[in-house]
Amino acid sequence: MHIFVLGMGHVGKALAAQLRASGHRVTGSTTTPGKVDGLLDHADDVVVLKGSETEKLHAAAAGCDAIIVTVAPDVKKTKTIEERHEHYHEVLVKSCHSARLACPHVIFLSSFSVYGDGGNEEGPVSETTPTANKEEPSSRYYQEAEQEVLSNTEGCVLRFPDMYGAPGDLSFEERVALCHQYFGGKAIFSADAPLYAIHFEDVVNAVRHALVENLRGVFNVCDNDNIPHSNKEVFDAICVAAEMAPLEFLDQIKAPLKKISAARIYATGYKVSHADPNAHLFQ
Template sequence: MKVLILGMGHVGKALAAKLKSDGHTVVGTTTTSEKVETLQAHADEVHVLKGSESDRVKSAAQGCDAVVATVAPNVKNTRTKEEREVQYEEVLVKSCASAAAACGRVLFLSSFSVYGDGGPGDAPISEATPTSNHEEPSSKYYQAAEAKVLESAEGCVLRFPDMYGAPGDMDFPARVKMAADFFGGKILFGPDAPLYAIHFEDVVDAVYHSLSKELTGVFNVCDNANVPAANKIVFDAICDDIGIDRLEYMNAIKAPNRRISADKFYATGYSVQHGDPNADVVARHASS
């Protein structure tokens, strides 16, 4: 199998290594020419391009059996709604449109943000739950990108929570400290949504599994056995742990307000291997 990985960040590099080790051919992309030499250790070919450059994506995808779109906006460029409007459309929608025009089989790494708060009711949120929060850029443009991919019967969308554990990535205490230092102690999410997170290795393995099984359609991917503590519980515990003021919740970006079901993905033979990264700090402060 020959695979184009659109966006060779942490997930893209690890996926490329996994594919190559099993004898597959990998074509990678980056927007930064200085990264080419490093990325050549992970891919058979490396192209410098933006996902929005449709003709260049099509050229890079020649002969490929699948395209994996791992693109995501830089969080530091998404502080305001106006910034998110520009970044999310450019990075997500245009990249997926280019990928879909280049290859019928596209796998896109999407986000639980498409569900907004999940709507009314207390039933678990599943792939059949209507998407919402159509005005917020970080939700509506993931939805628009998904639509581009799903125009093909071979398209596959994996919806993930926030990722953690990638090489060199910030852990949750560092993220909280950044919110305090860089965002004035304010975070865009509400206090009551469960803080779902998924380990970097589970993301890579889930994508590889989906490619191997030739999955199509939409799948939620998360720890299916546990519901994590709410944002406020987790972040308050972390703030207290590292000795900084507790955060303020803006509730500008809606997040799912109850359990998210990954039954559909687990039924294909995959299960998440890493548990809740914040369970220990929550338990420690709950008992103190």
């Protein structure tokens, strides 16, 4: 197959390299011309474009069998609510709109933030749980991006928790320090939500699995066998160990307050291989 990877960050690069090693032709994209030469180590071709540039993407992806949308907002560009609205819409919704016009088979890497606090239904959060928190930018624009992708019958949405473990990625301790440095020690997420996290290798493997198995529709991707400690429990423990002030949780980006089920994708043969990265804090 000919696969277009929209966004050659850590996940995009690893995914492109694995797909090419498996015999697929891979075209990747970057917004930075100076990165093209290095990215050619991972993909057969690399083009310079933004996901919002619909005509450019349509031309670059001509003849592709699938487009994998790995783009994600840059937290450093989202200090204010106004910046979050503009940036999330630009990066997420416009990219998915362009992708689904260029190819009917789109796989989009989405977020658990679409569920809000998970609602009041009994049982774990599943793919049938209604989405919520439609005014907060992260949740709102991930939902709108998903709708773009799912408007085609071949669309596939993979919902992930926070990712960790990519080369050069910030540790959870460094994330706390960054929160103090850039946001005055204020975290925009929920204190009591379980801190689901997924290793970037599990993300890459999930996308490959969705492509190979031709999955369509919506799938939660996380450890289906364990429930992690809450954001407050984890980050309080980190702050104590690092002698930092505790974070203040603003509860703007709500997250489910209970178990999130990944039973649907587990039933197709996928399973995460990395354990909870913060479990050691409570041993």
